[in-house]
Amino acid sequence: MEAGAGLDRTIATRDCVLRLDDFALNTSLGADLPRLEGRSVVLAVSDMTKAAAALIELDGLARRIVLCPPSLDMRGLDALARHAEADALVHDGDAPAPEASFDVVAACRLPLSPLEAERARRFVTEWVMPTSGTSGPPKLVAHTILTLTGAFQPAGAQRWATFYDIRRYGGLQILLRALSGTESLTLSTPGESVDAFLVRLGEAGVKHISGTPSHWRKVLMSAKAHCIDPDAVRFSGEIADDAVLASLKALYPRARIEHAYASTEAGVAFAVADGRAGFPASLVEASGGDVAMKVVEETLRIRSNRTALRYLGRGAPALHDADGFVDTGDVVERRGDRYLFAGRRGGVINVGGAKVHPEEVEATLNAHDAVRASRVFARKNPITGALVAAEVVLREGVVAREGLEAEILSACRAALPAHKAPSFLRVVAELPITEGGKLARHG
């Protein structure tokens, strides 16, 4: 990964601008840089531009980079380091180093300082990402720069942006795309509102923007949505339903609207740009190109040169089956010439023995004229074990009026089998979103 090359490209948050050309003669890691060569390095910094700077410098220099998500609990650092056989730590220069045992502890500091010796790039660095598991300790997923960048097509000089944090798979894809191509990149800033971010994207002339459907629903509700005029709008990380696809198309009629399927383990599998939810069944049947897909026990399995290598750690489960396929855990349903995503295998609500995927009910709620976003969850029940309950955020301009909740519920009962239709509905001002930009399903 060679950053720069005279295109005057930048990676910018609200508070900080990294010029990629500067890395030829400068470093964020100061005099510690040579001591990180060949190390297994835990990268735990709070700032996204610092993370970007350290990644630019550590690829090829370190044997392994463990990329910590922003929320990482520092008390878990020792266990994480042990599993990743880490012997070095890169942390924020402004705070004292966390208490954990490493051979090398280096501070990442911006602005850059002059490089004292040439930067060595002798390793095929392993990139390790902890997955945001819903239960238990995170799994450590190992990639290389080749598996991470396998899906890239040249895009030409443009300014890109993402709602994601670059320390998670979706955001890292965009960072690496910018670094390996000719694009500049604009990133969000902690504490920055969606409105303020959109204004900044507009001023920077950003043309290509990625985020989760939850991120994009916030844009749809923002008064600043017209500050941007994108060529390309990209969804990933959650199911993109017809309602959110159609709403974005109406808001940005000029833009190519694309939803991609990717996960930390399975890598980038495909992108669909026909404006409809799900994906053509022909993608599965035409397996044999650089991505092979199959549906086993209703879940999508993927094999490609972009899947992760393995899980790290002793006793870690296998990431691939015997034929090299990764089980995504995403349940799909065939409807005619299309596969639709039904939800996560583990996320099913059991209503008297009948299965309900919350995502399917959410898609039905989101299709209602008054609803922008929804969250469906189980309510415990002594008769059927559970019932379906929902919270909804109304569309911009829709005023909560008496009878609206009953009207939405009645539309669900007309569209869904009785056990899937919500029995309870509450209008809320906003829904909980995780740091990764996805709807928070627990709590």
Added chain:
Amino acid sequence: MSARLTILDAIRDVAAEQGKTLAPLSDDLPLMESGLDSLCFAILVARLEDALGADPFTTSETTRFPNTIGELIAFYDEARV
């Protein structure tokens, strides 16, 4: 005050929402013949928990569950004493 009116209203609401035809409601009408299915009962019990603040199906220590409309009303009245 008895929960009778709240319960009868809730039964009618749930039946209407779920498109069920109710038998004429009387105290000796067996619940199984009322026209409500188990999903309707599940919704009814949850609604009554919200309306009355009681869920005797979860909290009651008796092993004998109500069989008729009259017993259902008594079940809730006992739970709310």
